[in-house]
Structure formats: C-alpha cells, structure tokens
Amino acid sequence: MPFSAGFTHAPTAWHGVAGGLFLRAGSELSASGSIVQFENVGLRYGTGAETLSDLTFALREGGFYFLTGPSGAGKTSLLKLLYLAQRPSRGLIRLFGEDIVTMPRARLPGFRRRIGVVFQDFRLVPHLSAYDNVALPLRVAGVAESDLHNPVSEMLAWVGLADRASARPATLSGGEQQRVAIARAVIGRPELLVADEPTGNVDPEMAKRLLHLFDSLNKLGTTVIIATHDLHLLSRIQRAEMLRLDRGQLADPTGALRHPPQRPEA
Amino acid sequence: MRGNSRRFGAAERVLLPEGRMAGPMPWVIAIMMFLTVLAAAAGLGLGGAAARLGDQIGGRVTVQVVEANPTARAAQAEAAAAAARRLPGVGAVRIVPEREIYALLEPWIGAGGLESDVPVPALVDVDLPSGDRAQLDRLRAAVVAAAPSARVDENAQWLAPLARLIGALRWLAVGLVLLMVGATAATVVLAARAALDTHRETIEILHLMGATDVQVARLFQRRIALDALFGGLVGFIVAGVVLILLGRQAAALGSDLLGSAALAPTAWGVLVALPVFGVALAMLVARITILRALGRML
Numbered sequence: 001m002p003f004s005a006g007f008t009h010a011p012t013a014w015h016g017v018a019g020g021l022f023l024r025a026g027s028e029l030s031a032s033g034s035i036v037q038f039e040n041v042g043l044r045y046g047t048g049a050e051t052l053s054d055l056t057f058a059l060r061e062g063g064f065y066f067l068t069g070p071s072g073a074g075k076t077s078l079l080k081l082l083y084l085a086q087r088p089s090r091g092l093i094r095l096f097g098e099d100i101v102t103m104p105r106a107r108l109p110g111f112r113r114r115i116g117v118v119f120q121d122f123r124l125v126p127h128l129s130a131y132d133n134v135a136l137p138l139r140v141a142g143v144a145e146s147d148l149h150n151p152v153s154e155m156l157a158w159v160g161l162a163d164r165a166s167a168r169p170a171t172l173s174g175g176e177q178q179r180v181a182i183a184r185a186v187i188g189r190p191e192l193l194v195a196d197e198p199t200g201n202v203d204p205e206m207a208k209r210l211l212h213l214f215d216s217l218n219k220l221g222t223t224v225i226i227a228t229h230d231l232h233l234l235s236r237i238q239r240a241e242m243l244r245l246d247r248g249q250l251a252d253p254t255g256a257l258r259h260p261p262q263r264p265e266a
Numbered sequence: 267m268r269g270n271s272r273r274f275g276a277a278e279r280v281l282l283p284e285g286r287m288a289g290p291m292p293w294v295i296a297i298m299m300f301l302t303v304l305a306a307a308a309g310l311g312l313g314g315a316a317a318r319l320g321d322q323i324g325g326r327v328t329v330q331v332v333e334a335n336p337t338a339r340a341a342q343a344e345a346a347a348a349a350a351r352r353l354p355g356v357g358a359v360r361i362v363p364e365r366e367i368y369a370l371l372e373p374w375i376g377a378g379g380l381e382s383d384v385p386v387p388a389l390v391d392v393d394l395p396s397g398d399r400a401q402l403d404r405l406r407a408a409v410v411a412a413a414p415s416a417r418v419d420e421n422a423q424w425l426a427p428l429a430r431l432i433g434a435l436r437w438l439a440v441g442l443v444l445l446m447v448g449a450t451a452a453t454v455v456l457a458a459r460a461a462l463d464t465h466r467e468t469i470e471i472l473h474l475m476g477a478t479d480v481q482v483a484r485l486f487q488r489r490i491a492l493d494a495l496f497g498g499l500v501g502f503i504v505a506g507v508v509l510i511l512l513g514r515q516a517a518a519l520g521s522d523l524l525g526s527a528a529l530a531p532t533a534w535g536v537l538v539a540l541p542v543f544g545v546a547l548a549m550l551v552a553r554i555t556i557l558r559a560l561g562r563m564l
Contacts, residue, residue: 083474084474084564085470085564086564087564105564109473109476109477109478111476112473112474112475112476113475114476123467123470123474125467125471128281136471136472136475137475140475140477140481141476
C-alpha cells in the first residue's frame with residue numbers, strides 16, 4: 001500500500017511475519033494489567049544529582065501515552081529506562097510483569113525484542129541501506145532472509161520510502177531518516193513502542209500521518225509512549241493519556257492534564 | 267545473553283562496514299604466520315635430524331684397525347669383523363671398502379697415490395641395536411682380542427655434543443613458535459578491541475534491538491577469521507616458497523647432516539595445518555575478547 005493511500009489500515013506485515021514474532025504477554029502482566037510499573041524510581045548519572053526522582057506510575061497494556069515536559073526535564077532518561085538502555089539507581093521497575101532492575105543481563109535481549117524504539121537522533125546504522133535498517137529487528141529476531149522482503153518493503157512503502165530502499169542514511173533528509181527509524185521501530189509489531197520526538201523533523205502533514213501509524217499500531221494492541229513538545233500532536237489522539245515531567249519528577253502543576261497517569265495503587 | 271545462537275544470516279556480511287583487508291591486522295598476521303612457519307619448519311627439521319642422529323648414537327660403533335702393514339691391517343679387520351659377528355646381540359657388521367675410505371679423505375688429502383703414501387686405518391661398522399654399555403664392553407674385548415691393532419670408537423662420543431646442540435635449537439624453535447602464537451593472540455585482542463571501539467554505535471543499536479552478545483560477537487569473529495585466513499595464507503605461501511628454495515640449496519650441498527634435516531611429508535602436513543590453527547586461534551581469542559567487552563555493557 002503506497003504511503004499516499006493513508007493509514008486507514010495497519011500494514012499487512014504486522015499480521016504476517018512481524019505479527020508472529022512476539023507472543024502476547026498478557027499472562028506475564030500484573031493483575032492490574034499494567035505493562036510498565038515504576039515505583040519510587042530514581043536515576044543518577046555518575047555522582048551527580050538525580051536526573052529522575054521518585055517516579056511512580058503505571059502504563060496500562062494497550063494504552064497510548066504522551067510524555068511531555070520542558071527540555072532537560074528527564075524525558076529521554078525516562079525513555080531510556082523504558083527501552084532498557086539504562087537501569088535505575090533506585091526503585092523498582094516492572095516491565096511485562098517482571099522486575100527488570102534485578103533481572104540478569106542475559107535475559108534483557110528477549111525483553112528488548114518486545115520493545116520498539118524511535119530514537120530522537122534516529123540512530124540508524126550509517127553503512128546500511130534504508131531497507132537493511134528497517135530489516136534489522138527482524139534479522140536480530142532470527143527471521144529468515146526469504147521472509148524479510150515483503151514486510152520490509154511494505155513498511156517502507158507505508159512510510160513513503162519505497163523508492164529510497166537502497167539509500168543510505170547519509171543521503172536521506174532528516175525527515176526521511178526519521179521515517180526509516182519509525183519503520184524500524186514498528187516493523188516487528190512490538191508490545192511497547194517508545195518514541196522520542198518522533199515527529200520533530202517532519203512537516204505537519206507527515207507528522208499527522210506518522211501519528212496515524214502509531215495509532216494503528218496501538219489499535220492492534222501495542223502500548224505506545226511518545227515524548228514530544230508538539231502540542232498539536234497531543235490533541236490528535238483523543239484517548240491518549242499524558243505524563244508530564246518537570247525537573248525529573250512527574251508533575252501536574254496546572255491540573256490541566258486530560259488523563260493523569262494511573263498510579264499502581266489505583 | 268550468551269545462550270542464544272540466532273544468526274543474522276546474510277546480514278552478517280553487511281552489518282560491519284569495513285571489508286576484509288581493512289587495517290593492518292591481516293598483514294601483521296601474515297608476518298606472524300611467515301615467522302611461525304619458518305620456526306616450526308626449523309623445529310621439525312631439527313627434530314628429524316635429531317632422531318636420525320639418535321639412531322646412530324644408539325647403535326653404531328666404528329672399529330678402526332691402525333696397522334701400517336696393509337696385509338696385516340686387512341687380516342685384522344677381517345678378524346675383528348668375525349669376532350664381532352660371533353657375539354650375540356650384534357646387528358650388521360660391515361668392513362668399509364677402501365675406496366669409500368679414500369673418498370671420505372679425498373677432500374682433505376687429495377686424490378691419487380694415497381694408499382702408497384699414507385697408511386689409512388681399516389674401518390669396520392658395527393651396529394649394536396641394544397646400545398647398552400655391557401654389550402659395548404664385550405664387543406671391545408672380543409675385537410681387541412682378535413685384532414690387537416683395533417680400536418673401538420663409539421659414534422656417540424663425537425655425535426653427542428652435536429645432538430645436544432640440535433636438541434637445544436629444536437627447543438628454541440618450539441619456544442619461538444609459542445611466542446608467535448602468543449603475539450598473534452595479542453594482535454587479535456588489540457584488533458578486536460579496536461573494532462569494538464570503531465563499531466560501538468552499531469553494537470549499541472544492535473543491543474537495543476535485542477541482539478545477544480553471541481550474535482554481536484559472531485559478526486566480529488567472522489570478520490577476524492577472514493583477516494586471519496588471508497594473513498595466514500599469505501604468510502604460509504611466502505614461508506613455503508622460502509623453505510622450498512632453502513631445501514634445494516641444502517640438497518645441492520650434498521651434506522648428510524643438512525639432508526637429514528629435510529622436511530618429511532608429515533612435517534609438511536603440520537606446516538599446512540598452521541594457517542588453519544591460526545584462524546581457529548584468532549576466532550577463539552576474538553570471541554573471548556568481544557564477549558568480555560560486551561559483558562561490561564548493559
């Protein structure tokens with residue numbers, strides 16, 4: 001399906017190879033149905049002050065969340081904890097129903113494969129083509145080469161880059177790189193999608209389309225959390241809930257949040 | 267994180283950007299392999315020479331009959347040989363023909379009229395397979411009783427220092443091979459660490475996608491194996507050419523000692539196995555180095 005056709009349906013790739021990659025982990029989740037639980041989590045880099053302090057919240061399985069807050073509030077650090085690039089300095093984090101703070105390192109790859117990540121700086125592998133970058137999560141998961149072509153090509157078409165499949169990141173514009181990064185993050189139909197400013201480098205129309213992509217994925221059951229400054233984006237997903245970070249702590253100073261984050265005890 | 271054996275499949279060829287032959291590692295390994303093959307060839311050749319010398323030392327005795335009268339000399343040589351043959355436990359007994367003796371002396375004394383000018387001792391070669399001291403004493407007593415002008419010389423007396431020198435050189439060659447193996451392993455460690463630093467960004471991305479340490483290590487192993495294979499083959503081929511040329515020159519000298527150091531087919535087999543061993547060693551060292559380094563990452 002060409003990109004111009006819009007995102008009225010999820011890519012069929014999600015029902016094919018990618019859809020079969022990960023088992024739904026409902027049985028692993030806590031009784032409250034939370035896919036993520038933070039309890040008194042703090043994060044400190046080195047010996048400096050805490051970047052994140054006393055974070056306590058839960059993300060519901062299948063929920064759609066926006067993470068907002070001023071620059072330097074700790075949004076990226078919080079996302080790093082979510083996509084297992086960092087362990088907290090203190091507190092408890094449960095992901096897919098399991099404590100990942102004390103989890104042996106050897107078990108982390110299996111959890112990471114259940115998470116899709118859109119990095120703020122894209123983090124595409126510079127010497128790989130757009131096609132190979134998008135195929136990376138499937139290859140990591142052990143999908144056979146013969147089963148890669150259809151889902152990857154379709155996903156590239158979905159983000160409007162079918163004709164740029166062989167292009168390397170250096171030859172792509174910022175917006176194109178961002179779309180490759182998004183395609184890579186969602187190709188495996190992750191259970192949790194973590195996106196850091198995923199529409200920061202694209203025009204408003206493209207931002208709207210990409211948001212539809214996340215929306216489609218969410219409707220298929222993926223929990224989505226997007227860090228963004230884009231106020232227009234926030235209003236586009238009516239069912240979305242918001243987390244607001246300020247100076248490393250969850251904050252709701254104005255009381256204007258439409259859907260305050262649900263706490264575990266609630 | 268080490269238990270997963272998933273492969274990246276064809277992607278292994280593209281996930282690391284620089285191709286084989288990048289950097290100095292293949293050439294360093296080629297030099298190491300060249301020196302290793304030469305040292306190993308020296309060790310194997312000297313080993314063969316030592317074994318042949320050992321055979322001689324273990325059982326060869328020369329009886330010299332020092333008698334000015336040629337007739338008496340010949341008679342005593344026959345008597346000494348007959349006495350030796352009668353003893354139990356004695357192997358082959360052979361009177362060395364005079365022409366052989368003259369041929370041996372010719373380079374030093376010159377040819378022509380030798381027999382009339384210089385009285386040359388008669389020689390009898392006796393093999394004592396057991397090589398034990400009591401047997402030698404019995405032989406000496408029997409020979410001297412039969413031929414009063416006879417003198418029994420153990421080859422071991424003059425070959426032993428040479429054998430010790432060959433043994434020492436052989437161990438030196440073994441030591442050099444071990445040093446080369448250690449240096450090659452150290453080279454691979456440095457190359458693996460450099461490659462990890464160069465590709466740290468890619469490794470982090472792969473980790474965040476859920477790649478295991480073994481998956482990542484396999485990428486580097488493959489690349490390092492290719493470098494080691496290239497370097498090993500280049501080093502082996504050059505060393506092989508050098509050995510063949512040296513062998514031809516040694517053969518042209520006609521020296522028994524150098525001839526005994528010639529490489530047997532089994533020795534060539536060992537040398538051919540060295541590049542294969544080098545590749546296996548490089549892969550193992552690379553794997554250990556990379557897994558250790560990755561283990562320090564989250």
